[in-house]
Amino acid sequence: MSQLEDLLAGWIPRQRWFAGKGTPIEKVMVEAEHPVVTGEPGLRLLVVEVGQQGSTSRYQVLLGVRRAGHLRDELAHATIGVCELPGDSSTWAVYDAAHDPELTTSLLEGIADERGADGIRFRRMPGAPIRTGQRSIVLTGEQSNTSLVYGEDYVLKTFRRLWPGRNPDLELTAALAGSPFVARPHGWIETDLPSDRPGDGSSVPTTLALLQDYLRSATDGWVLAATSVRDLYDTPDLPPGDAGGDFAGEAERLGSATAAVHRALSRELPTDVLTPDMLGDLAAGMRHRLESATAEIPELSRYAPALRAAYDAFAAVAEPLPVQRIHGDYHLGQVVRTDAGWVLLDFEGEPAVPVRDRRRPSSPLRDVAGMLRSFDYAAHYQLIGSASEETLAPAARAWARHNRDAFCAGYAAAGGVDPEKHQAVLRAFEYDKAVYEVMYEARNRPSWLRIPLDSIAELTR
Known part of the structure; x- marks a missing residue:
């Protein structure tokens, strides 16, 4: 490896956006280098290959280049290191140029200017x-x-x-x-x-x-929901609709906005219909995830029969299932409330999945299921480690049900697929998402594992 690649091998694993944490890096190679600003300071757009356990991933690095000793103090936190660059015997300070205006x-x-070069x-x-x-x-x-x-x-x-x-x-x-x-x-x-x-x-x-x-007046949907939950915790004996900061109106409007986006996507981009065999394949994938999860998290096994039954019901749906392009990673953190209403963000789907897979059509009810899971998280995460958890848990469940119902009502009223009339499909997607959450929390936030496990317990009663 070059000196620059050696530095990148030490720097990339420490970045929040690096997806391969916990796995040893076998190689780092600059696959492509595109000059954007020449001279000093310089900006180079790098495509970097990272090899781990026999597989390769690509990452984008905005590389800033200044002569060693010339890096400004305010850029010190973005430093990658000091090295000679290929074809140049001088010593350069290289850094993450995203932080250099x-x-x-x-x-x-x-x-x-619609430039195009290099x-x-x-x-x-x-x-x-x-x-x-x-x-x-x-x-x-x-x-x-x-x-x-x-x-x-x-x-x-x-x-x-x-x-x-x-x-x-x-x-x-x-x-x-x-x-x-x-x-x-x-x-x-x-x-x-x-x-x-x-x-x-x-x-x-x-x-x-x-x-x-840039939506400068926007407020994150997760923040708004969490504020509503905190207000309810102050008066836990009241129904969520009677407590201060009731979120149901916003949840209903969010459901309506979601349906409008789904309708627009179905008009602008290709749609399809899944055959019974395709439904069976989807259900098989859900069962496979459940098996992997129960092998890793034994606490999930007590709910496995109910989950499998839901997947079997999904596979047995007789009517064709319309599919289209959807958001793909939908939750309260992907929406913001502006003065004019709700706005949906980040339509890239799951970044760890290849683009060709993320572009496949799916049921819009998958997005609905993702948002319903997010309501459960918003209702319960503030109780983790709280001395009042047992007392406030009923209020948290009531808040989640209240806002889930409001979102689904808004979604159906605005022309979306009525969740109430397609419970077998919605239930399977929601269970599948919850199983994914169990695996994620067990690996990354063990203290949060109880949120999806408790939700599954509530959903499968």
Whole structure:
């Protein structure tokens, strides 16, 4: 490995967006290097291959380059290291340029001017105005990507883990352009990567970043729901609808917004219908996840018969199941409340799944199930470790039921698939999501494991 690759091998595993934590790194290789800003300081867009246990993943690194000793103090936290670069005997300080507004202005300008050189292409949406000359700051708290906010106008989401193909976030947001329920897209950055389809030696356009409106007045849906739950905890003897901060009205409006987005996606993008054999295959995948989860988390085994029965009922659904493009990773953290109403964000789906799989049509009830699971989490997570957990647990369950019902009512009233009339499908998707949550919490947040386990217990009574 080069000196730069050695530094990246030590730096990448420490980043929040790195998906391979806990597994030894066998190799790091810079697959592609695209100069964006030449000279000093310089900006290079790197596609980096990381090998672990015989498999390879790709990551995007915005590499800042300054002469050793010239790195400003405010960029010290972004330092990757000091090294010689290939073809240059000088010593350079290299760092994560996402934190350097002197360099990231070039990304906004590139999209505005639709530049294209050195293997990357900057694209602007037709008719989309872009005001340049704005400095960026990095949004904190993200897990999978890195977003840069330019002034009060734009947010540029840079996708850290790269899969060949057009990212669903760009594809679906473009299809929904003009909808009041999504942040307006303005442009994107792309490159070409080798296809990951077996036997396909071609290269495919691959999304590196997406530029959208920055919703500066927005409030995160998870925060709003958590505030409502805290208000109920102050008066736990009252029904959720009578307590201060009742969230049901917002949940119903969120259901309506979700249905509007699903209807728009079904108009703009291809749809399909699943045959009974396809339903059987989906149910088999659910059973397989359940088996894996019960082998890893024995506490789940007591609920396995009820879960299997739900999957069997799903496989036995007689009527054809319409499928379409959906959000794919839908929960309260993926929606924001603005002055004008609810807006849906982050249509990329699960970043750990290949793009070609995320683009497959699915039932919109999968998104509904994801949001219902999120209501359960919002109701219960604040009780973890609380001395009042036993006292407040009934209120938490009541809050979840109250808002789940309101969301489903809003969804059905706005023209979505009526969850009440398709309980076998919705139940299977919700159970499958809860089983996934059990595995996730056991591996990452053991203290939260009781949330999905308690939910499964409640759902399977």
